[in-house]
Amino acid sequence: MIKESISGIRAYEHDFTEELISKYIESFRCILDPCKVIIGRDSRKSGIKISKIVKKYLASQGVHVLDAGICPTPTIEFLTKELGYDGGIVITASHNPLPWNGLKFINADGTFLNKAQMEKLLKLKRTIEIKREGTKSAEIIEDNKIRRRHVEYILELKPIDIELIRKKNFRVVIDAVNGACSETAPELLTEIGCDTIEINCDPTKPFPRNPEPLVENLKELSEKVKESNADIGFAIDPDGDRLAVVSNEGLPIGEEYTVVMGIELILSKCSDNSKKNVVVNLSTTQLADIVVKKYNGNIFRSSVGEINVVELMKKVNAIIGGEGNGGIIYPECHYGRDSLVGIVLILQMLAERNINISEYVNSLPKFYMIKDKIKIKNKDLQNVHKKLENVKNLLKPDSIDFTDGIKLLWKNYWLHIRPSNTEPIIRIYSEADNMGFARELVEKIKDLLKNE
Incomplete structure (x- = not known):
């Protein structure tokens, strides 16, 4: 089974033949004509094989490749722009279970290909011919530590007071579903002074449950939060662009609150006369409208899909946005859903207000x-x-x-x-x-x- 959409390509791993992968990559190459591309993948075993095919084909066509190894999707988005690469490719099927895998394609500005670009890519793929190896193969560099640049940048974001968060010494349980954030998320939490308890943070192991961070899939995390008397629990999907929260009482509050809390913090930092535009998708909770109204801001709604939110954010010059599936988009870091950014924004809000998650949730109308x-x-x-x-x-x-x-x-x-x-x-x-x-x-x- 193969699923092609504006969000990229997803397929059962046995359907991802070398010929098919090469056709997608050649189509991507025709659209962006890149000289250098950064790639990363989530922790699925099939990603190793797919990554080798992607690297081999790009290099054979003279494209320099930086392979970041197991790396969150938002990190590849950030690094593509930050390091000046012409494009990026992430090998992931996001929250889809095994045996799915997939391909996500990134522009030089760190955003996903838009609808028109993806339609062109898919049209090209149907008729395109795979190129033979060129006269000189380009260099392939492997650097699985480059993801550190993303963490360092997050720690320098203006709204974040690292010392304030450190003073709180939050006890945090992190469930990365053995995915791409299995090492990066605990590293980030430890660096900001959290007493970090890890579950499912081994990228060498398979997903221990349905990898989508929905309420019904967070039983283990909820139990660990209660057992550990933790302040909060975070669940991340396999490629790291979605974040769900479990309260200090061990209750999954749902992904919808993730973007609401991000909006709350950022709007609270704005001056009264500043332009406070926010973009969320059409399926996002109406709590977003309530919080935006509280700060006299303006809310805009886009079609579902990260790139749709991003394009509208750019159009209206939004200061924050996201989707109700746990995706915060904060353009001061990059234009993409980012669970790592979400973690620090939420902890910053709790530290500033000296409250816990349950108190914040109870302060809002119940929907x-x-x-x-x-x-x-x-x-x-x-x-x-x-x-x-x-x-x-x-x-x-x-x-x-x-x-x-x-x-x-x-x-x-x-x-x-x-x-x-x-x-x-x-x-x-x-x-x-x-x-x-x-x-x-x-x-x-x-x-x-x-x-x-």
């Missing part, structure tokens, strides 16, 4: 989000649109947004139906101040789509 999905043969949402027209009068939304699938909005709740960028499914999200009502909204749409 319940349901995230569900359904497999559907026809992913053309036009048919879904027609079905929804029949129930629009029944649901009576205050407004409808067709930017990314269909989003129905009311004063205090919403429902979002859209095709996944990474899986052959329709995602159905709802949020309301009543769990039963949020679930009821989702079930109505699921029944509707099943009868499609």
